Amino acid sequence: MKDAAAPNTAQKLVVAAAALLDAGGTSAVTLRAVGHAVGVSHNAPYKHFPDRAALLAAVATADFTTLQATFAENRSSATRSLTNLRRALDAFIAYGNEYPARYQLLFSNPDIAAHGGDPATAAFETFLEFAAIVAECQAAGDLPATPNLELTGLIFATAHGLIDLEVGGRMKREKRLASPSESIKLLLSLLQRSAASRS
Amino acid sequence: MKDAAAPNTAQKLVVAAAALLDAGGTSAVTLRAVGHAVGVSHNAPYKHFPDRAALLAAVATADFTTLQATFAENRSSATRSLTNLRRALDAFIAYGNEYPARYQLLFSNPDIAAHGGDPATAAFETFLEFAAIVAECQAAGDLPATPNLELTGLIFATAHGLIDLEVGGRMKREKRLASPSESIKLLLSLLQRSAASRS
């Protein structure tokens, strides 16, 4: 409710930065372009953010919150918990494909989240939401009974690796490589088989 | 033998760029700093490379070749093929930890390898060398009989995801998360169990 209408300058700057990021990548997010898009001077952003990195961090924090909501929606939506996990991962992959520059800002850029603060907190909450979906799959016996956070870290890292390689253009020429979505399905089926094989 | 002694200017520029990359990240690799390190003017690099991106691409190509040699060394070195794979992956993880900026240049930077050319070719050859190690594990029955390149892509993407998240500082605060090396071992053990469960 708070920001339903009449966004303030800080919010407008974040939205404009995200749009520039989508349109032209990180290098297109100049304070001059952001200021111009909002209708203020090129150093007005300094009245709302300490520097350019903080503005980008605000973009990342907002997107982490959106992703967390996406994961929360997928939890317990289907009858089969493994279906929820597949949907959550497909949504994650779709996010990476649609917003590659944002994706790398959130999950690869060393300047974000490494400093701690808001982005790191939001990132961890997003991760925990994802871990809850994995936990339900484990409870249903569809994934191995490995400690939840370890298994979640493994699955999440795999998804990230697949998306990041795709976003970075590393999986294009190499034929006979499965798509991220197919690779994730392969991982889940192998893990499921592993879970079923416990004596 | 060719570049045993008396490296030419182009080679010296690549070495200097790599050193600056290690010392201060991508943003520290300015043509002015590279030129100064080699003892030439700030636009001498243009006589050897079309632009800054091409210089960084040359750094990446050289490192891909080094990594390929590392993988080749690990193949067939131990009696057990799964041990070779673990060693190759540990060497890969160590490379990422030692040279984080180089690592992200090779495997995350969208400006490298996406354009094709030398870096993409070298990257694919490195990948195929890694795939050969995976193939030996499959032949020994220690990994599932999934199509080799699909399984290799999955394992490689997982390793990349773990390393990239670590390099980007995404796995620090989150306690109870396994290290990349531990996570990879978890993956391999689960895959091995999956391979053993085939009827």
Next chain:
DNA sequence: ACCTGAACACCGTTCAAGT
């Protein structure tokens, strides 16, 4: 409290010359 304009140091890149 919030914003502006000028200024500074720094970049990648281009170009006209130099040997």
Next chain:
DNA sequence: ACCTGAACACCGTTCAAGT
């Protein structure tokens, strides 16, 4: 063939003012 110096357009950031 290879290099240099000046110049251009651009950037993040700072600062002294303005309301």
